[in-house]
Amino acid sequence: xxxxxERSQPDRGTILAALNESYVGPAWHGPSxxxxxxxxxxxxxxxxxxxxxxxIWELVLHLAHGRHLLIERLTGAPGAEFPRTVKGPWxxxxxxxxxxxxxxxxxxxxxxxxxxxxxxxxxxTPAQLDRIPAKSEHTLAQQLIGMALxxxxxxxxxxxxxxxxxxxx
Numbered sequence: 001x002x003x004x005x006e007r008s009q010p011d012r013g014t015i016l017a018a019l020n021e022s023y024v025g026p027a028w029h030g031p032s033x034x035x036x037x038x039x040x041x042x043x044x045x046x047x048x049x050x051x052x053x054x055x056i057w058e059l060v061l062h063l064a065h066g067r068h069l070l071i072e073r074l075t076g077a078p079g080a081e082f083p084r085t086v087k088g089p090w091x092x093x094x095x096x097x098x099x100x101x102x103x104x105x106x107x108x109x110x111x112x113x114x115x116x117x118x119x120x121x122x123x124x125t126p127a128q129l130d131r132i133p134a135k136s137e138h139t140l141a142q143q144l145i146g147m148a149l150x151x152x153x154x155x156x157x158x159x160x161x162x163x164x165x166x167x168x169x
Contacts, residue, residue, distance in 0.1 A: 009139060010141050010145045012121060012129065014145070015121055015129075015145060016122070018145055019117070019118065019121075019148045022148040022155065023148075029152060030152075030156060030159070031159050032151075033110075033155045036156070036158040037158060040056055040162050042057075042100045043098070044166075045057040045098075045103055046095070046098040046103075047165055049161070049165070055161075056158050056161050056165075057095060057103065058091070059154050059157065060106055061084055061092040061095070062090055062091055063113075064082075064084075064106070064109050064110040064113045065082055065084070065086060066090055066147060067114060068113055069090065070117060073143070074124055076131075117147075121144065124140075129144075
């Protein structure tokens, strides 16, 4: 593993480009998060292939909550409480209302948090991006690049789940 001191510090433009490519697309690596979610219905989003696997809906809330946490880290102050109950670090509670309206609301929530994160990055000072939060070994700039990679991972997972679930429809 590369020592932390030898890792490069991504600049604001690189962070913004990576996050937008992985979330909005188009992405060279495959579908973005939004592209992977295109056409996913509430019934498909709420379905689990097994009790130990996450549903697409749970992944959507996970991505929204991750953005909430990174905004708080970046600004250095707690913002408004996340609007869904959280069961553990980065993982909101599985929704009980699985209606189309609730699904659209949670998709919109993810979109809102992505916009808030992008806005927070644009407003961040270089010192905020360079800061290493307590109990971390990574600067916030590195964590934000990590979020883009995290999005890419989950975009692929969502796409595969959607394909698997379409076999059951």
